[in-house]
Amino acid sequence: MELELTADQKLFQSSARSLLEKDHSLDRLRRLEPGESAWDRDSWQRGAELGWAATIVPEELGGGSVSGEGVRDLTLLAEELGSVVAPGPFLPVNVVLAGLVAAHGTGPDHTATIEALVAGEQVAAWAVYEPGGHWAPEAAHVAASPTADGWRLDGTKDRVEAGLQADLLLVTATTPEGLAQFLVPTSAEGVTTSPQWALDLSRPLAEVRLDGVVVGPDAVVGTPATTAEIVEKQLQIALLVQCAELCGGLEKMFALTMQWGFDRYSFGRPLASYQALKHRYADMRTWLEACHSTTQAAAEAVQAGSPDAPQLVSVAKSFVAERAQWILQDCVQLHGGIGVTWEHDLHLYLRRATSDRALYGTPEDHRRRLADLSSL
């Protein structure tokens, strides 16, 4: 969390909070039936009306942010959503928007799509992973071959967040000229989306098959020369949203575990009076502060478009995702047996954290990236 919020930011935060209170409950998440979706288009639409897909989009493209610094507002929102493990396409829609905005003015025009996404009328998802593959956005096996009047896409993507509900997919694919991204309607002929088992109950995943899918030349996002840069922007937003969501969730679960430490007694005194446990709370509190510090530093760098933004998002992701795990597992331990039950909230957060750790680069992937970026 930022140390100081402006009045406008506080208002933005509290509007998000009250919508989440109305539309969402952890209990509902816990009781989802197999095949039942964790979220619906109406509730996303209500979020979009509050600006959830607008923060990083410039005003002339239909967006806008309350503080004038969109990335910071996005981070603030992500914390709110993360603190209640909110379902919905917040991450994928904003990631796709980051790409479309970064590409704006270079390749085909996507203004209408941007506006529809900002308004919540459409939902988009980033199809970047491929079955069995690790984080390697630059090495897509999905092939895009030029045709007389456009492109033909073949191959399979998986781990597509919100892929089942999406109207549009932003697909990474290899063209004869290298990596490119295409906006593909899920309704296009040859596109098959199917549900994929997901550890995080709140974030349905999909597998997407592309069999001879034909798109026009205007489906391209950016140009071959700018694709790497655009993908980097998308990654930065994905990582920031993950880190901020994790911070929000950790804050919530740490507070819950603190309260438990004071309320739960053993041998006639509260758990919080045992030094062995106090010291673990102290470690968790320290790591939590460190998670906030690195997330905010990354947000500032992405906001400013500073040259070290790629490093700082990798620093944040590699650190926060690992510490989130340490903290949440320790919260489970301090709760005792109840911590490993379905009825307790902790696993909902642990699912999210474990899934966030895995997606868009693991801590190990980002550490190697840091070594690359430091030209070792």
Added chain:
Amino acid sequence: MTTAETETVESFRLRARAWLAENMPRLDADAPLPTLGDDDHEWVRARELQKLLHAGGFAGICFPREYGGLGLSPAHQRAFTEETAGYEMPVQLNIPTFSIVAATLLDMGSEEQKRERISAAIRGDEVLCQFLSEPSGGSDLAGLLTRAELDGDTWILNGQKTWSTSAYAADWGLCLARTNWDVPKHRGLTMFLIPTEAPGLHMNRVKMVNGSREFCEEFFTDVQLPASAVVGEVNNGWAVASRQLFHERNAVGGGSPYVSGIAGRPRALGGQSLFTVARATGRAAEPGVRERVGEWVALEAVKNQMVSRVSRAIGSGALPPPAASLLRLFHAEAAQRGTDLAMDIAGAQIAAGVGTDEGVTGRAGVSYLSRQGASLGGGSSEMARNQISERLLGMPREPAADRDIPFNQVKRGRV
């Protein structure tokens, strides 16, 4: 200068940049690392460099003007430190001289102590140190045994201090002593400012596992001190020590506004970065090695990000002063992870040097031996965890067998 005339941070930064380029010696990245255990010449050099800073008008940035400083803000200080990257700086004076001892004097000292000692340190004429820990214990500082008794107007000091960092290079030390044995421990202490050359003070240097001799131990035999040597009030030395411990945690954690320049080379790693170790082993291309180097890069970054956030939060009141222990604790964790990662990377070469020289990997091995120094110096990590859980999280205090008991009736250990 009145507040209205205070120079902006940006203008200060630009002036500093130009002055540094003109006047400060450049760090030589290829210079061989100093031999472990021999740093006496560094202290002579530190005083010279400090005198240079002072002559140029860039010394004591956050200290008030009446005590020889510039009276500028932590933001000015940070800007200056950023500009000093790549220059040789008197970093030895950061801890404890400026960030702990001078900072404590500024909070608690008499007008005379502030005018004389702080300004002399800023001028590069004097170095300061701390005499707190004793052979009987450092964590339970208030349980110390060194005594001071009043004889007419003169205090007579007897006892022993230990682990005092770089006291041999210092001119003055802050020394906590017991002045009343009939009251509970915190109420019978007095802080003194004493010259290291005082008659009756005998100092030895203590060799550490890495070969360094920066540790000292002191024996006080009837050392005479005037009434003006008292810092704060008689028998209220704990109030002074508490400020000192706050400054210490903050300084060791990296959050002090009184430091100027940062050490160019990671101290906990014997002055070698993990890049150096990775290259020296010829394993820099291995994914496992790259992962470890990346982890170290990330931890160092997070440590600095945390320093800036927590310092800002303590400054604005968003977090209370005990939050300095967050920095203290994380500093130790990051430093120790660094030595562990260096050991992993050095692999089979950690235990051997090159010919008769320790070499890069041997030095990583030596640094590993003093790994725990990071979680002991400046108060232990366990004490930091006590502070965080009790003072920041409001958890119940540890039971203490000496609470409210006159100190002369408290049980003592055998070592």
